Amino acid sequence: MFFSVVIPTYNRRPILAKCLRALEQQTLAPAGPVTGYEVVLVDDGSTDGTVAWLQANAADFPHLRLFECDHGGAAIARNVGVQQAKGDTIVFIDSDLVILDSFLQHHAERLQTYRQTHGNDRAFTYGRVVNTCNFDRPTAEPFKLTDYSQAFFATGNVAIAKHWLMAAGLFDPQFTQYGWEDLELGVRLKNLGLSLLKCPEAVGYHWHPPFSVEDLPELIDKEIQRARMGLVFYQKHPTFDVRLMIQLTWFHRLLWGLLSGGGTLNERSLAPVLRWLIRSGRPQLSEELSRIFLNWYHVRAVYAAYQEALTKPG
Known part of the structure; x- marks a missing residue:
């Protein structure tokens, strides 16, 4: 399988830099299920110089493909990313998520095991998300009880075959403000008979500033x-x-x-x-x-x- 990591971003340049650098450090097994990957970043009209910075540092991110759209929300930006993706498998993460070097490998192995045992790809993987306000060392944060999620389909850390997203109709562009666009798509995916596969080994560290x-x-x-x-x-x-x-x-x-x-x-x-x-x-x-x-x-x-x-x- 070929992975397209789809990331919408809006005015998150400092943590986005950490996110993208972590993606460039992925370690894939030579004979494993992943043949390669790309990073499809969709800038949702940022005003903090994100695009100019990415263009100036393009050599640091060989896997990156950058697309731009007017500020219309995460649903529209993710749809652009999926439509432009070359991969057969989509990985959704947020631009404030920092991952470990085995992240993609763990998602791939879990998907492959399911497909081999069930004879189909009617499932998606959901990795672990650890919330942290440690900007310097986000991956040092331990998993906490408050990090537990019962969401069926949350785009902070998920991998799914692209054709199921197309069959479900992608994200609804009516969700122009904050919240719910991923869970709503999850309802449609559940109606198509897809199952959730927990993949706690695929850890992402979700950074946010300390509460003020x-x-x-x-x-x-x-x-x-x-x-x-x-x-x-x-x-x-x-x-x-x-x-x-x-x-x-x-x-x-x-x-x-x-x-x-x-x-x-x-x-x-x-x-x-x-x-x-x-x-x-x-x-x-x-x-x-x-x-x-x-x-x-x-x-x-x-x-x-x-x-x-x-x-x-x-």
């Missing part, structure tokens, strides 16, 4: 975007499972409403506690505490979007 109270306005905006896109997800697949995923239930409304005191515990009232926890060396606890009111913002926004959709004519 100053980031909260952006995080709140992301929750509101995610709520709006969650409704798009539900409109396409109006099932109870999707309602649970996007938190469009009275249980979630009651839970986060009670925990946040109806919104009285928020980014303003909790700011002193959040800052104290960060100064005390507990930024992760501070971030988890903020999830209470972030979830309340999300639930309110998803219900607002739902009510707006109900009142629209037609």
